[in-house]
Structures are given as C-alpha cells and as structure tokens.
Amino acid sequence: MSQRAQPGSSHATQATPTASLLETLPSELRRQVLSHISDLDDLRALMFASPVFYQQYRLDRKHVLSQVLISTLGSLLVDAYAVQRSATLYSPPRPLPLDTMREFIQNYTSLRFAVPELVLEDCTLADLVDMAAFHRSVARPLSLKCAALFLQHLDPSLKGHKPGGYRVVARLDPAETLALFFGAFNPWEVEEIDCIYTLIRNKYDAVLDAIQCDLATDNPSFDNRDRLSTPPGSWDFSHESADRRRLREGTALRGLRLFSKVLATHDHEELVKTMQQYQVKSGTYEHVLSWVAQHRRRAVYPSAGDLAEARGEKLAFAGDTKDGPPLAWVIGWRGRYTNVYGPVIPAPLKAWGHVFWDCRRLVESKGKDAVLRARDERGGGA
Incomplete structure (x- = not known):
C-alpha cells in the first residue's frame, strides 16, 4: 500500500486544470484566493492538489487560516475561541482560580458580539491550528452523531435528516467552565x-x-x-x-x-x-442548573433575564436568527420571556434536542406537536 501523500508533495493529487490556471496568478492574487476559501475541507483539498498553493499557504499561514476559520465557523467562532482558551486554562480535576475564571468570563462576554477579526486578534498560529483541528476532528463529526441520536428519540423515520438549527455543540467543552457563567447566555x-x-x-x-x-x-x-x-x-x-x-x-x-x-x-x-x-x-454542573440554585439566584442576585420575566415581557419568534429564540422555546412558554432551564424542562423534550430545530423542520416533523403537548401537560409551561 502506498504511503499517504503529504500536502505539496510530488505524490499529492494531481492539480485540476482550474487549479493549474490559478497557479499562474501573481503571488498576491493567490493569497487572495486562499483567503476567500469558505471551508477548512476545501483549503485542505487545495493543499493536497497544488504544490504552488501549498507553498503560498506556508508563506502566510496565520492570515489564511484566520480567514478560513471565520468563514467556516461563522457565528460559532467566539465559542470555538472559548473552547481553545478554556483548554489552555483548565486541567481537570483541579478547579480554575477565581481570578482566572472572572477574567475568562469577562473576555468571553465582551467578544460575543465582536467582529470576527477582533476575536482572533491575540491567537497564535498554534491556537488557530488547534481550533481548526478541533472543528474537523471533534465538533463537526459529533454534531452529526448528536443530531442522529436526537432524531432517534423524536422520529426514527427522519433518519438521514438533521435539525437545521443545530449550532452549539462546541459550547460544551468543557461544560464545567461554562456552567459558572450561564448568565452570559439567553x-x-x-x-x-x-x-x-x-x-x-x-x-x-x-x-x-x-x-x-x-x-x-x-x-x-x-x-x-x-x-x-x-x-x-x-x-x-x-x-x-x-x-x-x-x-x-x-x-x-x-x-x-x-x-x-x-x-x-x-x-x-x-x-x-x-x-x-x-x-x-x-x-458542579447539575448543581448550578438545579432548581434550588436557580431559585436562590432569583432571590439573591436576579439577572437581567429574571427581571425581564418578572416584568412579564413578551418573547416573539422572529425567524431562525443567530441569537433569537427558536420556535420550540417561544411556543413552549406561550410567547412569554421565561428565564428557567435545566431540570425544569421535561426530559422527553431534551431527549430530541427541541431547541436545536429550525422552524420548518420543527413544523414538518412531530416536534411542534410534542412541544405543545408538553406545554399543555404543565398547564402553561414548556
């Protein structure tokens, strides 16, 4: 069996005619081509197909990888960044020092709505490589596996489909860190x-x-x-x-x-x-999400979400947006802002990941009916 080809080697896949034509472009234009690749897999494929582009990539690897990560991850970029940062800080089973945790929380919160380039501003090349490797080898494959497991609990006949709103797998790495600043999330x-x-x-x-x-x-x-x-x-x-x-x-x-x-x-x-x-x-995690802990938070240091719920604010479904509530959440709480989660939500809904489904798939599947039944059984809740 032949040895696996390396990027840019003479054994790499022969370049396509299009790639061959692109290789004749001036260096600055080749750099622009690399920067506009929209997926990590496409970048990898080009590295194996073209020794010329592989050498160009090596000359400006950090810039190119930053741009491709931004295109690939989209709204999940800040979460991928948090995963990478937490991995360098967290060494289980030892807890993080309180000051380190506070700094991490403040940094994450400030970057949630920052422009992508600012999120990656202080990343080294090694950081970017780690983020790309985690996405390709862990987060993306697991998102597909988790989607399949969710479907088994809702309707096995939907095999081969996945919830269109699937967007947050990377946020659970590690959950123990995130559990300590759930106030940063809706x-x-x-x-x-x-x-x-x-x-x-x-x-x-x-x-x-x-x-x-x-x-x-x-x-x-x-x-x-x-x-x-x-x-x-x-x-x-x-x-x-x-x-x-x-x-x-x-x-x-x-x-x-x-x-x-x-x-x-x-x-x-x-x-x-x-x-x-x-x-x-x-x-740690289940204690933070327990109803006792949520009740204490409301009584001792209510969050902005707790106050919004107390005021009886309405919550409308405005489409499948980056930060807006999914349809399952809105109808589950009858259009009212409700700042509860965790064990308060019925286990059968969690089993198929109700909050991950986009509007169309929720309506076309049995999902919407399941949410409405659970809501009615609780007499108004989710």
Missing part, C-alpha cells in the same frame, strides 16, 4: 447546552452499565479487595449511587474530545481502560 442557549450535556451524560450512563462488573470493588482484578476501603480504580456503580452520579457528571464534563473517543471505542477492554484513565467525579 435561557434557550443554556437549554441548548443542557440538551447536549444530557445526551452525553445518558451515553456515559450506558457505558457505566457496560463496565460495571469490570470496575466493581469485588472484581478479582483488584488484589487489595480484602481491605475495608475501596480499591484504587474501582467504583460503586450500583443504580444512582453517589459514586455513579458524580462519575457520570464528571466524565461528561471532561468535554467533547473524550466523548468522541468513547463513541469510537468498540473494544470492551479498551473502553474499560479509557474510562479508568479519564473518569473523574464532579457535582
């Missing part, structure tokens, strides 16, 4: 994050069932099983034990890279080793 955006978290948590629930015997305290593989204490590497995975709840949450909060690895692992022994290596305990 309530339907928090619910988007929680739908993805719930999907990941439920997957890990199934994984814990699969490896329960392998990591049980009485498994013969633990040579110190006669001790009164729990052997290192073993856990109590009995149904809804404290260990199980905290491990399920903590492992989900390890982020999307680990989740992607777990989904791709089909060998049982390899799965056991992966979980032993990466699983950690946590109680």
Whole structure:
C-alpha cells in the first residue's frame, strides 16, 4: 500500500486544470484566493492538489487560516475561541482560580458580539491550528452523531435528516467552565447546552452499565479487595449511587474530545481502560442548573433575564436568527420571556434536542406537536 501523500508533495493529487490556471496568478492574487476559501475541507483539498498553493499557504499561514476559520465557523467562532482558551486554562480535576475564571468570563462576554477579526486578534498560529483541528476532528463529526441520536428519540423515520438549527455543540467543552457563567447566555442557549450535556451524560450512563462488573470493588482484578476501603480504580456503580452520579457528571464534563473517543471505542477492554484513565467525579454542573440554585439566584442576585420575566415581557419568534429564540422555546412558554432551564424542562423534550430545530423542520416533523403537548401537560409551561 502506498504511503499517504503529504500536502505539496510530488505524490499529492494531481492539480485540476482550474487549479493549474490559478497557479499562474501573481503571488498576491493567490493569497487572495486562499483567503476567500469558505471551508477548512476545501483549503485542505487545495493543499493536497497544488504544490504552488501549498507553498503560498506556508508563506502566510496565520492570515489564511484566520480567514478560513471565520468563514467556516461563522457565528460559532467566539465559542470555538472559548473552547481553545478554556483548554489552555483548565486541567481537570483541579478547579480554575477565581481570578482566572472572572477574567475568562469577562473576555468571553465582551467578544460575543465582536467582529470576527477582533476575536482572533491575540491567537497564535498554534491556537488557530488547534481550533481548526478541533472543528474537523471533534465538533463537526459529533454534531452529526448528536443530531442522529436526537432524531432517534423524536422520529426514527427522519433518519438521514438533521435539525437545521443545530449550532452549539462546541459550547460544551468543557461544560464545567461554562456552567459558572450561564448568565452570559439567553435561557434557550443554556437549554441548548443542557440538551447536549444530557445526551452525553445518558451515553456515559450506558457505558457505566457496560463496565460495571469490570470496575466493581469485588472484581478479582483488584488484589487489595480484602481491605475495608475501596480499591484504587474501582467504583460503586450500583443504580444512582453517589459514586455513579458524580462519575457520570464528571466524565461528561471532561468535554467533547473524550466523548468522541468513547463513541469510537468498540473494544470492551479498551473502553474499560479509557474510562479508568479519564473518569473523574464532579457535582458542579447539575448543581448550578438545579432548581434550588436557580431559585436562590432569583432571590439573591436576579439577572437581567429574571427581571425581564418578572416584568412579564413578551418573547416573539422572529425567524431562525443567530441569537433569537427558536420556535420550540417561544411556543413552549406561550410567547412569554421565561428565564428557567435545566431540570425544569421535561426530559422527553431534551431527549430530541427541541431547541436545536429550525422552524420548518420543527413544523414538518412531530416536534411542534410534542412541544405543545408538553406545554399543555404543565398547564402553561414548556
């Protein structure tokens, strides 16, 4: 079998006639061509097809990669930037220092509506490469897998389709960081994050069932099983034990890279080793989203969203816009601004990611009817 070709090598895919013509352009025009490529995959394909453009790319790699990331990610650019930044700051299971967290929150909030070039202003080339790699190898493939899992819970006959409003997978990496500044998001955006978290948590629930015997305290593989204490590497995975709840949450909060690895692992022994290596305990995320925590926030330090709800403000559906509420959220709360999320929202709605669906697909599928039924069962809520 031949060795895999490298970009710009003599073994790379032969350039197309169009690419050959473009290669004759002056260097500055070739730079403009590269800067206007709208997708990372297209950029990669050109690098393999044309040694000339590969060398041009190497001369101005940071600028070109910045422009292609802006075109590829669109409104998700600031979230991808936050993912990259949080990955450099966060080393689980140790928590972030409070001052570092505050600075991170302020920076993220200030950039949410900034021009794309400003978002990437302080990024190094290595940062941009990491963002591109995360998008291609983790975020985009996972968005398709998550969409398929959501569809299974709503209507399996829709297989092959995906919710058109799917836009937020990258925000859950890591969720533990984001959980501490949910005030930066609209309530339907928090619910988007929680739908993805719930999907990941439920997957890990199934994984814990699969490896329960392998990591049980009485498994013969633990040579110190006669001790009164729990052997290192073993856990109590009995149904809804404290260990199980905290491990399920903590492992989900390890982020999307680990989740992607777990989904791709089909060998049982390899799965056991992966979980032993990466699983950690946590109680942060679900506590922050709990009704008790939300009630305390309203009573002690109400947010702008809490005040809008208290004033009885209306919330209209203005189409599938970048920052506006999705149709499912608006009809679920009867057009009223409602600043609640998390466990308040019925689990069956979370199971198919109701807030990710654009208007057309929600209406054409069974989704709108499901939202209306859930609302009516609650007597006015979602």
